[in-house]
Amino acid sequence: NAGVMQNPRHLVRRRGQEARLRCSPMKGHSHVYWYRQLPEEGLKFMVYLQKENIIDESGMPKERFSAEFPKEGPSILRIQQVVRGDSAAYFCASSGPRSTEAFFGQGTRLTVV
Amino acid sequence: GIQVEQSPPDLILQEGANSTLRCNFSDSVNNLQWFHQNPWGQLINLFYIPSGTKQNGRLSATTVATERYSLLYISSSQTTDSGVYFCAVINTGTASKLTFGTGTRLQVTL
Numbered sequence: 700n701a702g703v704m705q706n707p708r709h710l711v712r713r714r715g716q717e718a719r720l721r722c723s724p725m726k727g728h729s730h731v732y733w734y735r736q737l738p739e740e741g742l743k744f745m746v747y748l749q750k751e752n753i754i755d756e757s758g759m760p761k762e763r764f765s766a767e768f769p770k771e772g773p774s775i776l777r778i779q780q781v782v783r784g785d786s787a788a789y790f791c792a793s794s795g796p797r798s799t800e801a802f803f804g805q806g807t808r809l810t811v812v
Numbered sequence: 813g814i815q816v817e818q819s820p821p822d823l824i825l826q827e828g829a830n831s832t833l834r835c836n837f838s839d840s841v842n843n844l845q846w847f848h849q850n851p852w853g854q855l856i857n858l859f860y861i862p863s864g865t866k867q868n869g870r871l872s873a874t875t876v877a878t879e880r881y882s883l884l885y886i887s888s889s890q891t892t893d894s895g896v897y898f899c900a901v902i903n904t905g906t907a908s909k910l911t912f913g914t915g916t917r918l919q920v921t922l
Contacts, residue, residue: 732909741898741912742855755909788853792910799843799908801900803855 701726703793703804704773711810712781720776720807724793730754731774732801733766736788748774781811814839814903816913824919825889833884833916835899843902844875845910846884850895858884858897889920 704723712718724731729749734742744758748768759766763781768774778785788808792801815838825831835844846858859866859873861882866873870889875882886893896917900910 730908734910734912741914742900742910744909744911747909758909790855794908798860799902800845800857800860801910802857803847805854808853 703791703802705791705804705807707807708805709808709810711812713812714782715780718778718781718785718809720778720789720791720809721773722776722791722793722804723773724791725795725802728793728795728802730794730796731768732792732794733774733776734790734792736790736806738787742790745776778809781809783811785809786811814841814901814906814911816899816901816911818897818899818913818916820916821914822917822919824921827889827891827920827922829889829920830885830887831889831918833886833897833899833918835882835884835901835913837880837882837899837901839880840904841877841880841901842904843908843910844877844882845900846873846882847898847900848893848895849898849915855898886918889918891920891922894918894920 733745736742746766747755763779788806790806792803817836848856861875863877870887872885896915899913
């Protein structure tokens with residue numbers, strides 16, 4: 700009974716590189732959400748996706764960030780040309796068709812050096 | 813957008829003590845969840861409780877949606893209860909995104 704799976708758990712990137720974060724939702728879940736947590740802060744919503752559709756991206760920075768949830772495979776959060784301020788924990792959550800209860804993965808901790 | 817406030821911000825307890833954590837929100841909600849973020853950063857679901865009362869072992873929660881607050885009770889606290897407790901809500905009429913409170917940082921000492 701696998702939960703929400705995120706990989707990698709830790710990611711180190713140099714400034715200017717690209718970061719790709721992956722998320723596989725729980726079995727039977729078709730709604731995926733990405734959240735960002737800065738040190739000593741709460742989680743902030745970034746984007747909500749269903750298969751092949753972006754439902755709400757009101758929390759996504761306007762540049763360098765993109766997300767997708769293709770018909771096959773995991774959801775991907777992509778950060779291009781990373782900067783030090785992108786260093787944070789990125790959490791993915793999923794929920795099913797009949798409930799808004801969200802379940803979270805273990806997060807990816809991105810460090811930009 | 814909806815505002816979610818948690819109190820107290822920090823709490824230190826001796827093992828065995830009881831505590832109550834509070835979550836106030838500024839608008840109507842159709843989802844409220846309590847999470848425990850452990851010292852390793854993992855988010856653990858505690859309760860899905862848009863209204864009413866639930867209990868799970870030493871933990872229980874009550875949400876009074878009409879008065880816009882929720883309470884999390886921890887009884888007979890243990891050192892493994894340490895971490896940050898977050899309340900998160902979905903504002904009625906929004907597209908399922910959770911808005912998190914600022915959290916209560918709990919430290920349980922021997």
